[in-house]
Amino acid sequence: MSTAVDARTWAEDWQRSWDRQQEGYMPDREHRLAALVDIVEAVGGRAPRVLDLACGTGSISRRLLGRLPRATAVAVDVDPALLAIAAATLGDDERVRIVRADLGDPAWTAAVGDTPFDAVVTATALHWLPEATLRRLYGDLRALVRPGGVVANADEMVPARLPRLTAELSRLARERRAALWADGRPDWDAWWDIVARDPRLAEAVAERRRFFGGDHAPEFVPPAEWHVVALADAGFAEAGIAWRSGTGAIAAAVR
Numbered sequence: 001m002s003t004a005v006d007a008r009t010w011a012e013d014w015q016r017s018w019d020r021q022q023e024g025y026m027p028d029r030e031h032r033l034a035a036l037v038d039i040v041e042a043v044g045g046r047a048p049r050v051l052d053l054a055c056g057t058g059s060i061s062r063r064l065l066g067r068l069p070r071a072t073a074v075a076v077d078v079d080p081a082l083l084a085i086a087a088a089t090l091g092d093d094e095r096v097r098i099v100r101a102d103l104g105d106p107a108w109t110a111a112v113g114d115t116p117f118d119a120v121v122t123a124t125a126l127h128w129l130p131e132a133t134l135r136r137l138y139g140d141l142r143a144l145v146r147p148g149g150v151v152a153n154a155d156e157m158v159p160a161r162l163p164r165l166t167a168e169l170s171r172l173a174r175e176r177r178a179a180l181w182a183d184g185r186p187d188w189d190a191w192w193d194i195v196a197r198d199p200r201l202a203e204a205v206a207e208r209r210r211f212f213g214g215d216h217a218p219e220f221v222p223p224a225e226w227h228v229v230a231l232a233d234a235g236f237a238e239a240g241i242a243w244r245s246g247t248g249a250i251a252a253a254v255r
């Protein structure tokens with residue numbers, strides 16, 4: 001077996017492992033990611049230019065290209081370990097450019113290259129940013145999409161005006177997660193410990209732990225309404241909730 005095929009198999013194994021771990025937190029994750037691709041296709045057609053923000057292993061880009069083979073993507077993240085998996089999966093694909101940048105740095109947009117994009121999509125990521133950074137980021141994103149282009153953020157974001165229903169939905173979500181974890185899949189911390197034991201990723205894991213100061217804790221998880229207001233404040237023509245499943249939602253804005 002060639003080294004290239006070896007690397008590809010190694011990366012696909014990590015992709016499956018990442019997906020399984022993430023699905024443990026979001027049993028509906030495939031629906032969320034499919035809903036993001038729906039939004040891209042609706043706005044950008046069959047050959048959209050897409051920014052996959054905080055891409056991790058490239059989960060959205062992979063699904064985007066699976067559905068829309070004429071799409072192109074710039075995939076941005078700061079984590080060297082997840083980017084190594086993304087690069088081993090997608091790095092040879094001329095439709096994808098992988099970029100390392102810290103969204104906390106206001107100069108991050110310089111790294112993405114040609115703009116504008118038809119769509120910026122992101123999943124399960126922006127809750128890592130503090131409130132002021134997320135506000136600034138939404139403004140950055142407005143400048144990166146074309147008029148009529150879309151920004152879509154899939155994340156945990158409860159509906160502020162349904163506290164009792166949200167409590168029940170959260171309970172249901174906990175039950176579903178527990179059912180998945182019963183198969184022995186690793187949680188977030190255990191997954192990173194497993195990754196750290198892979199010699200090809202050990203140094204990158206050490207680097208990410210230095211960068212994040214550990215494995216990671218959520219910074220700011222506001223209700224959906226906060227995102228809608230912040231996107232409108234950032235100057236988008238339309239902002240609202242484009243999709244919801246339980247306590248997760250996609251906040252979207254059209255320039």
Ligand SMILES: C[S@@+](CC[C@H](N)C(=O)[O-])C[C@H]1O[C@@H](n2cnc3c(N)ncnc32)[C@H](O)[C@@H]1O
Nearest residue numbers: 054055056059077078079102103104123125128
């Ligand atoms: C749970 S992962 C989600 C990855 C991918 N979107 C997915 O759904 O599989 C969150 C991602 O946000 C990225 N992230 C967090 N803070 C970041 C920052 N300041 N700059 C760039 N990426 C960041 C992390 O490195 C991680 O890849």
